[in-house]
Amino acid sequence: MLRAVIISPDTELGDRLAELIARAGRVGLAKSIDRYLVSHELERFLRANAPQVVFLGIQNLGDAMEVVRQVEEFMPGLQVVAIDRGCDPATLLDLMRNGVREFLAYPFDMASFMGAVERLEEMVDKQPAVYDTTDMVVSFLPAKAGVGTSTIALNTAIALSRITERNVLLSDLDLNSGLIGFMLKLDNVYTIYEAAENCDKLDEHIWPQLVASQDKLDVLPAGRLDPQSRIEPVQIRKLIAFARRFYSALCLDLSGNMEKFSLEVMQESKRIFLVCTPEIPSLHLARQKFQLLSNMDLGDRVAVLLNRSQNRSIITPAQVEQLLGVPVFMEFPNEYKGVHQALTAGQGVEPATELGKQFAHLSYYILDKTPPTKTGKGKKKFLEYFTVPRYTMSPQK
Ligand SMILES: Nc1ncnc2c1ncn2[C@@H]1O[C@H](COP(=O)(O)OP(=O)(O)O)[C@@H](O)[C@H]1O
Numbered sequence: 001m002l003r004a005v006i007i008s009p010d011t012e013l014g015d016r017l018a019e020l021i022a023r024a025g026r027v028g029l030a031k032s033i034d035r036y037l038v039s040h041e042l043e044r045f046l047r048a049n050a051p052q053v054v055f056l057g058i059q060n061l062g063d064a065m066e067v068v069r070q071v072e073e074f075m076p077g078l079q080v081v082a083i084d085r086g087c088d089p090a091t092l093l094d095l096m097r098n099g100v101r102e103f104l105a106y107p108f109d110m111a112s113f114m115g116a117v118e119r120l121e122e123m124v125d126k127q128p129a130v131y132d133t134t135d136m137v138v139s140f141l142p143a144k145a146g147v148g149t150s151t152i153a154l155n156t157a158i159a160l161s162r163i164t165e166r167n168v169l170l171s172d173l174d175l176n177s178g179l180i181g182f183m184l185k186l187d188n189v190y191t192i193y194e195a196a197e198n199c200d201k202l203d204e205h206i207w208p209q210l211v212a213s214q215d216k217l218d219v220l221p222a223g224r225l226d227p228q229s230r231i232e233p234v235q236i237r238k239l240i241a242f243a244r245r246f247y248s249a250l251c252l253d254l255s256g257n258m259e260k261f262s263l264e265v266m267q268e269s270k271r272i273f274l275v276c277t278p279e280i281p282s283l284h285l286a287r288q289k290f291q292l293l294s295n296m297d298l299g300d301r302v303a304v305l306l307n308r309s310q311n312r313s314i315i316t317p318a319q320v321e322q323l324l325g326v327p328v329f330m331e332f333p334n335e336y337k338g339v340h341q342a343l344t345a346g347q348g349v350e351p352a353t354e355l356g357k358q359f360a361h362l363s364y365y366i367l368d369k370t371p372p373t374k375t376g377k378g379k380k381k382f383l384e385y386f387t388v389p390r391y392t393m394s395p396q397k
């Protein structure tokens, strides 16, 4: 079914068309608005509703033409159908020249509407509108609670937001012990629950109210403790699909309890960062989780992050690899003081510290970019990971 929006300052025209659309049953109407939108407002509206067809009232021809021009700029290939009360041949010609393919005159009749829909379906088939959505969805999975997953997720998301064009979303999906809101001293009114409950109604107005923004990082915290509340896999799938259209990257912080919705999150993720520490219980559970993910055909997305790694650790990274049967992708030093200071200040770890630098490195790898180095020589990219030695810490002084 074609997905459509109506933009018509002539509200009666918009309403009549909406009725016709409902009666015909061949087109799904995502949204109808009664004013012309421009620039980022129009872009946000299109991203939020992802239409294949825009029915555009041309009562004010100049403004309508600007919408047509910008639609072509933001979403090339998106079909525009002009609607109006009259039909002036010169105006029609002008519209066609600007890429408008169809025209419907009021009073609308079902036969011409269905004819237009058939032609539109054919065109959409041949040339679908392209919404650039991000595939940079990464999840952070603790081998065991307390290994430092939220710390890594938060700081990596902050580091990512410093180098991406659009904002980055960090969503806390640890429903029982979510700490992200606390770690950033946020006082969000809404949480992941409201986002999930409204997953069918999300739009460019609701979304900014749900998230808290700090510079280019948007955060959706876990919020209140509520044993009655749950999140369904389908809700999380819709949420991710919506957010993919707005953000450069999505970072999803999981509890490690392997809830159904968590499995859905990992299915949606390009990378799954399995976080562990060099301790027997954490490694035992990391191994179990890796096996479970491998059985779900997700093994090749997993990259192991070894947190609180110490050069004098009893268990060496090489032993960790042997135990897990997978290479350690990156190590993060044990820097209690730095982490504590960040927590007290309600912000990320100082970027200049060893730990801070590792978060920055990880963010470059996620984007498959080469981290800048002092010598100008780049490190290997993420995709080359499986063929390169582990990225280790620099030796302790
Ligand atoms: N690299 C690190 N060095 C020192 N302390 C850390 C480090 N990473 C995390 N921590 C601390 O470990 C504790 C658990 O971290 P958290 O991120 O909440 O873990 P998880 O999300 O896996 O349960 C917190 O007190 C945090 O400050």
Ligand SMILES: [Mg+2]
Pocket (backbone or CB within 6 Å): 149, 150, 151, 174, 177, 178, 179, 253, 254, 255
């Ligand atoms: Mg956590």
